Amino acid sequence: MQRSAFPRRELLKGVGLGALAAAGAACGAPGGDFRTDDEKIVIGFVSPRSGALASFASGDDFVVERVRRTAPYAKGFTVGGRRYAVEIVVKDSVSDPRLAAQAARELVTHHKADMILTSSAPETTNPVASVCESQGIPCVATVVPWEAWYFSRQADPDNPRPFTYTTMFFLGVDQFGGCFVPMWERIPTNKVVAAMFPDDPDGNAFRRAWPPILEKAGYTWVDGGAYRDGRDFTRMIAKFRRERCEIFINAPLTPDFNRMWRQAAADGFRPRLATVAKVLLFPSDTLPLAGLVDNIATDSWWGPYMPNTSSLDGESAKSLAEAYQSASGRQWLQTLGSVYSLFEIAYEAFSKVDSPRDRKAVAARLRTLNYSGMSGVLDFSRGPVPGVAVQQPVGVQWKRGVGRFPYEMMVVDNSLNPAVPIGAELAPTNP
Incomplete structure (x- = not known):
């Protein structure tokens, strides 16, 4: 096994x-x-x-x-x-x-x-x-x-x-790592990763799962701390800024991520690449954040x-x-x-x-x-x-739509699933 x-x-x-x-x-x-x-x-x-x-x-x-x-x-x-x-x-x-x-x-x-x-x-x-x-x-x-x-x-x-x-x-966790890490490798950063994981079963599990993956790939882990739903994220954001985190991962509830991401933009935490899990998987998730979802990356298992x-x-x-x-x-x-x-x-x-x-x-x-x-x-x-x-997912980013929908999920990395064509260039979440 x-x-x-x-x-x-x-x-x-x-x-x-x-x-x-x-x-x-x-x-x-x-x-x-x-x-x-x-x-x-x-x-x-x-x-x-x-x-x-x-x-x-x-x-x-x-x-x-x-x-x-x-x-x-x-x-x-x-x-x-x-x-x-x-x-x-x-x-x-x-x-x-x-x-x-x-x-x-x-x-x-x-x-x-x-x-x-x-x-x-x-x-x-x-x-x-x-x-x-x-x-x-x-x-x-x-x-x-x-x-x-x-x-x-x-x-x-x-x-x-x-x-x-x-x-x-x-x-599984290997697929999340195999999807996110190749995207990180293509954006020049200091390899310091900010992690937003709540104090719940999802967050605690991912908090223990990611460090071995990061260590193997040569990245440094900065845990924002286990938090309860609905809290203020001032201290977490300050820690990410103090540690100069240039990559961001998470697994929160959608309302918590929306609150944190808006606050991060206001407080000046703008990681070079954000790769999120559990949130921004569906078009409806993008609407409350509008332009703040530009070039946020996630995993796609079907499309x-x-x-x-x-x-x-x-x-x-x-x-x-x-x-x-x-x-x-x-x-x-x-x-x-x-x-x-x-x-x-x-x-x-x-x-x-x-x-x-x-x-x-x-x-x-x-x-x-x-x-x-x-x-x-x-x-x-x-x-x-x-x-x-x-299943073997691909890496995608939310990019501004050119048709009837404001944002579209575009394939930017197919490391795990080469049969899926690349649809757009991988871009920094924050230049």
Whole structure:
């Protein structure tokens, strides 16, 4: 097993954004071919459609409806020589960990879910996965660092045991390092890095994960200090200025970053390159800061620039993004591809077993799945730990848009994913 840079006992221990508001729709073949529950596969989906992390799920409705129209979902899955209608039941995680777990339990007991899919931050994915593991329900999660999903759910993080029913795909700490450090190397700096990490599970985990990466790359670490949400950042900013930090990293809540970044600009802390995590992942995050987001860099795991296509109907990543923009009037967002792939994975797993009711067989198929789809190649059989598939992100910067949207995410570094074309020159955040 590959060891993570995260010390295991300090890993993210988020619990979830709950979900109670449910919406389900059956997707049967034309002509009413499916009549009984025994002829139906139920797939539950839990994500933060409202509450603090609602921006992660703002495209979920669009993706679910688009998936429902693909041939496998509209006509039904063929499993073991039989055709089954497919019903997708959606639960909103309302940004409450307890409700995330409760939503998963409702999907199991009331809706009789054959598989549960979940997305967007450990606050949602971890409690949902834990319920599924305890109830013996196949589950796939995404948009959560794999270390946070895997180790924080262990009874003993120092002696982890593979899960039987729960799997996931996304990035890990090695991918964050492999995405950010190459961008740092291309901007002349004094190699002193300012770190803004809160006193919460995310912040404490990243605070312990980054120093080994920085040391190996020849950078000096300046910790701004663990802070509580909503505080004044005067002392932190003063420390960054005093230590002459020219690179900036973080993993805060969006309101805290917005407050800190405005204050930093006013107080004269202007790092040469800002590389942020957890914030500025979506277009809506850029609006409150306006010009202060110019050339801030982050990671991108999916976008219209990815050379990926759907395994359900061959649609390209670019087409999916454009269709979302046309239908919603809003800018594309990264979670479109992630959520789409959850439903690809469900189809792949069910279509390779003899019965959708054989949960152990479905779960075993998930753990060995290796396919290419909307999120590129996902190989669960060769992950850093059993049942985990890792994506390779690219480095992007927010740059002023030339069309209908004020800011666009542009690819500036493809060190981890050379198949993605460079779209713009990497530029200092502050010249």
